[in-house]
Amino acid sequence: MSIEQENHHPGDSRFFSKSGPYTIEYLVKETGAQLTPPRKDVDTVEFSGIAPLQVATSTEISFLDNKRYLPLLAETKAGLVIVAPAFADKVPEASAALVTSNPYLVWAKIATLFYPKDKAKPGVHPTAYIHPDAVIDPSVEVQPFAVIMNNVHIGKECIIGAHTVIEQGVQIGEYCRIGNHVSLSHAVLGDRVTLYSGARIGQDGFGFAVGDKGFVSIPQIGKVVLQNDVEVGANSTIDRGSVRDTIIGEGSRLDNLVQIGHNVQMGRCCIVVSQAGISGSTQLGDFVTIAAQAGLIGHIHIGDHARVGAQCGVMSDVEAKSDVIGSPAMPFKEFFKNVAFLRRMAKSSKGKEDN
Amino acid sequence: MSIEQENHHPGDSRFFSKSGPYTIEYLVKETGAQLTPPRKDVDTVEFSGIAPLQVATSTEISFLDNKRYLPLLAETKAGLVIVAPAFADKVPEASAALVTSNPYLVWAKIATLFYPKDKAKPGVHPTAYIHPDAVIDPSVEVQPFAVIMNNVHIGKECIIGAHTVIEQGVQIGEYCRIGNHVSLSHAVLGDRVTLYSGARIGQDGFGFAVGDKGFVSIPQIGKVVLQNDVEVGANSTIDRGSVRDTIIGEGSRLDNLVQIGHNVQMGRCCIVVSQAGISGSTQLGDFVTIAAQAGLIGHIHIGDHARVGAQCGVMSDVEAKSDVIGSPAMPFKEFFKNVAFLRRMAKSSKGKEDN
Amino acid sequence: MSIEQENHHPGDSRFFSKSGPYTIEYLVKETGAQLTPPRKDVDTVEFSGIAPLQVATSTEISFLDNKRYLPLLAETKAGLVIVAPAFADKVPEASAALVTSNPYLVWAKIATLFYPKDKAKPGVHPTAYIHPDAVIDPSVEVQPFAVIMNNVHIGKECIIGAHTVIEQGVQIGEYCRIGNHVSLSHAVLGDRVTLYSGARIGQDGFGFAVGDKGFVSIPQIGKVVLQNDVEVGANSTIDRGSVRDTIIGEGSRLDNLVQIGHNVQMGRCCIVVSQAGISGSTQLGDFVTIAAQAGLIGHIHIGDHARVGAQCGVMSDVEAKSDVIGSPAMPFKEFFKNVAFLRRMAKSSKGKEDN
Incomplete structure (x- = not known):
């Protein structure tokens, strides 16, 4: 065929x-x-x-x-x-x-x-590498070539995908599904957390000081907390905290290729659509929606139920329940009014302006 | 040295x-x-x-x-x-x-x-894991630690890179080149398809309903079809269809870090440059170009030979052969006219406006 | 707990x-x-x-x-x-x-x-695959399932993460830290280079000609040079040169999900923040900052100490020490003046324009 x-x-x-x-x-x-x-x-x-x-x-x-x-x-x-x-x-x-x-x-x-979700098929594939000091519930499914290091804890009926690497000390609750090729370190996961393939969780944040001879890295000594029912899309990246933790709140869902900087704290049931990015130390309330390719600078606060439009560039706090779009961000209505106004004005200047 | x-x-x-x-x-x-x-x-x-x-x-x-x-x-x-x-x-x-x-x-x-392309060196590396029910042509090269699951079919002279995971039922034509660390599931590939390292093909789309207690996932029961001569760049992500298939048309080329949502259908010889994203159920005709970092919302149609500029935000259909840019998208000429008009007007208001 | x-x-x-x-x-x-x-x-x-x-x-x-x-x-x-x-x-x-x-x-x-940096724990994990013609200093740490191919050279006290694949001929200096799941080919690395998990270094650039029957790939025969102290974030992608090399200058730091096209040449101590992209053959001087989600077209030059703002779309050369933002890029002051002018004008047109 x-x-x-x-x-x-x-x-x-x-x-x-x-x-x-x-x-x-x-x-x-x-x-x-x-x-x-x-x-x-x-x-x-x-x-x-x-x-x-x-x-x-x-x-x-x-x-x-x-x-x-x-x-x-x-x-x-x-x-x-x-x-x-x-x-x-x-x-x-x-x-x-x-x-x-x-x-x-x-x-x-x-x-x-x-089409019910696949259940874990208990057992560790013989090609996987499990450190003797890892604690894995016998109901867990571990797929080929997974690597699970010392003092990792994995709760019941989790699925650990092929080629995933779980570093020292990571804690994983129950019924979690970790895809293929995931990197997971310095992290604590609740129950029913889903990580899609290629997600990178817990690496160093982008933190360095400027010294005489170049940049000087700052040890990143926080962790990542993914609360119950969090989902993280394929090839997304969540840096661990620098001195606080990076926290993704219960039930929040991140799409593919999303970037979450160190110390970001996100409330419950937030949505972050593909290729959006949230810079370090920014805080989101509950039920916030960040549309595709939007970007938020660091150290700001986004209120509950706020909606940030696609490609929006957010440079300051956003109030609860408000809708913003544009770069820099402004209220939806104002943005589209501005766009319409400019188009109309530029058009009406045609006779005079064209050369 | x-x-x-x-x-x-x-x-x-x-x-x-x-x-x-x-x-x-x-x-x-x-x-x-x-x-x-x-x-x-x-x-x-x-x-x-x-x-x-x-x-x-x-x-x-x-x-x-x-x-x-x-x-x-x-x-x-x-x-x-x-x-x-x-x-x-x-x-x-x-x-x-x-x-x-x-x-x-x-x-x-x-x-x-x-510098002709490398040819497949027939043979399965001894460290690879091949399910006994996979059907692999003897001319195929399988590199170290690849994982090939049950009922996968791979045609002649394909190269399967190190650490790549090919899940149950995936069909791969002839002369395909799958890079390292690729995740490939729920997918049917034509001939001469190239997937670069870290591409994620076939994972669940970003589909969920809002229930009383949070989000409820919707089973994603379509697949991904990559037609002949398709290329997908490093770390790009293509979600499988929700109820239809996600289809990348013959000869189309996707660059690195591109996101393709569920049910997207792309015609022949389209180009999608790095970090662009196409949201769910959007359709592209043939020979469409989507430049870098552009974003398309879902459920729209882009006509044949249309060109979408870099960082463009497309919120509605684009006619065949047209060129659009800006966020929101507008014709190239209008966009640059608007930009020039605004710069001129703001500049001429200098004396009055500055404080 | x-x-x-x-x-x-x-x-x-x-x-x-x-x-x-x-x-x-x-x-x-x-x-x-x-x-x-x-x-x-x-x-x-x-x-x-x-x-x-x-x-x-x-x-x-x-x-x-x-x-x-x-x-x-x-x-x-x-x-x-x-x-x-x-x-x-x-x-x-x-x-x-x-x-x-x-x-x-x-x-x-x-x-x-x-919190000093972890030092390499000398030794090759028994699950790693090392080609007999690789030359690896005995002080190097090689983690589980790493793949190191022929004629790779790795200098002293490097750490090679689990599941990383290093292809034929790659040269790595001393004290480098390569994370998990990295793909590294056609590349020469200096000392103290850090690559985070999922980075893809050295794959083909996005280069093809338009033929009668579709696109025709152009062999990409340059390499990637990462000079001393370079850092590359998680899931970032750096294409190798087409006919020249792609060069990341000494001490430069790239964040997560960054895209670097073929032949890009970057000077010393540049910063490229997450999700930014630099198109082929563009050149950066020293101490250039590219903020998050910015995009640069190909074949342009960015002067020393220039700063490119978040989400900026750069379509032409940028002078040394200048600050630009907006899409298309313009000086910071002009951009924000334009934004303010448009908002004010559109607002004052309210009575007349609303319907």
Whole structure:
């Protein structure tokens, strides 16, 4: 089969194993969503999987979360579609609608029923190197060529990916998933922490003084704390603290290629999208969102529920619940007003200015 | 020898092995470029190598592709210089000119004659871990500590770098080159695909719903398709699809530290320069160029042959063949007009505004 | 102990081993700083460690470098505080003040006394793969699963981290520290070079010509030279030269996730902060600072002591000693004047423009 003939239906069996099928009754019960309108076969049909609107079949479940895709809803063959109340009447007649105020959450729950997370397969691969003074729960899975040094503690049912290196003294809670090629040092992890491949956690921060003959490194003697349910994306980097700790608060999620400087302290359920960077000693409250490629200077404070837009350059404190964008950062409304004003003014100067 | 005394002539024999020498007749035949003016010894001289204008000798070949370097052309000792027709008469008398409308392409061809790509040295290094259910062509080279899991297929004459991890079910075509420390999962690769060191391909996209107690992950059940001749730079990250596939089209090239979100679909021969990022579900046509550090939001479409400038922030569709820059993105001309207008206006307000 | 109860005092003994204690006499002698005012017990007290102002105890040393933290100075319990002359009289009565014109440098020196760098523990881990033609000083430490290929030379007392791959012909000076998971090829390193985990040094630059059927790679036949005392951050990427060398000058420091294109030549003691990128063939003088997320196009020159601001987009040469910011780059003063002017003008147009 050539690559052009690849089947693009999700859940390719080469990579994923599927659970189910599930009855509608079970799915309604598990998600709390409401079935409407009832279809004749609602009691007997078994749903075998999930798929996007454009490829789903009559025994598959799909969802609509972005009104941009309403044209696809009109043509879907999905047997069941998860939608918000506003779109319930847009679901085609041949499909049932599973209505909920949070379609994406119901989709998450149903998708997880069909594709539950892999569990740890207890055991240490014979090629891994484990220091005799490491303490590893027997339920932990350690993959090929992992390196686990002295006085590391790893709690139950963790998965330690191939080629990952865990340095002396690192503490890891339960049910954590550490990807491949991760570097982990000077760190304490809570439960259910997920680190994707190539994440670098705990290296020295970028700290040095200027001496007579060049730069002089400053020992970085803090650590990294990743609280429960934190996720860190592929190839992201989190420096350990210089004299305090770098702390990523409970439930926060960092995307790929994110940089976190030393001493950064982040509250609960923050989101940091790919290629954003947070400089040293900056503090984030809870539920802060930092969009892609945004950058924050050091030693500032971002209030709870603040949202920092993509590519934003933040040079001073941001108040709770505010939305900023631009470089330097300003309120969303002001930024777009400025942009529109400048475009209009420059355009109207055309006759006079062009040469 | 101290590091200050390093020889900066290219092709250092510690790192490169050189083919040749080649006669001018052979080089002309292989490249289709035209020799002018003929030199007396054109039939007998053998060229032994290539070098930049400033260090090339009389048996070496050089090239001029950027008029910025014309002063170097005037002083070169190179025996042969590849140039565009416009610069043919600028080549010094002691050198011959190899004239072509595409000097950089001819340079590529000649450089490849002297420095052909390494071929796979068939065999699996004894330290590698190969799952018994992997299917690997006997011509493949597998370097130390590579990990290849069950049901992976690898076609002929591929090179799998040291410490690379290839997860269950991954399909790799022929003549692919996978660097060191690569993580590769949930992926199907065509022929002649090149992945540089530290690339992360196929991990979960950044997809989660907001639940009562925090974020809820959404199983990501698509895959990554890298079509023929795709190249992915060092430490770049390509997330697998959520419900569709993430697709990088034939011949496209991604530089280092690039981020590609889930479900991105890229056409043929696109270029994505270092540290650029493309958010989930965005689609690129063919021959699109995304310059360094540009960022594209999700769910938009970039037309064929469009060019997105460095650091550009793209928040909406871009038409085919258009050039955009700025954050938010606008046409090149408008952007630079706005910049010039603002600078002029702010400057002229100097007397009144300064305090 | 749950993660919430973690002790955030620096120097956690699970990760760090501490030297000392030290007398004030010794510290004054080692640093050249001046003790003032003298305390009664100055001759007899021994200082046992270092800590930030808010947690330091009477036998610990702290420092103030940023006036933002003056409120913490007023309340500190530290026995000794390193300060600039201007703040000497702000040190609480119960503390002694160690006064110096460069508090951060004195802090670096004292911190290094308490936490000296780890020394190489001579020996090759039995799981490492060393090619028989590699030449490694017997004082070198080689950690698990490192791969060192033919004709690599490594000088005395280097540390080669777990899982690092050093390709054919690479030359490494003395006292270098190579982190985990580093890829190192086509490179010559001076003494005391530090590479953090996941750094990719020496891969092909992003060089290709446009042919009839797609892109044609150009062999990259230069190398990477990292001079003495260079540091490269985690997951940063430095491409080798195409026909010249990529050179990072003595004492320069690159932060995490930095991209350096082929043929870049950087002078002495430059600083490149995280997520910044420098395109091919650009040259930096000495003591240049490139702030976070800045981007430089190729083939330009940045003068000595120039400073490029965060997120700056540099499209042309920058003069020595100048400060630029913005995208496109302009002088600091002009940039902020433009920003202020636009905000004011757009605001004053409010009545007329809003709809």
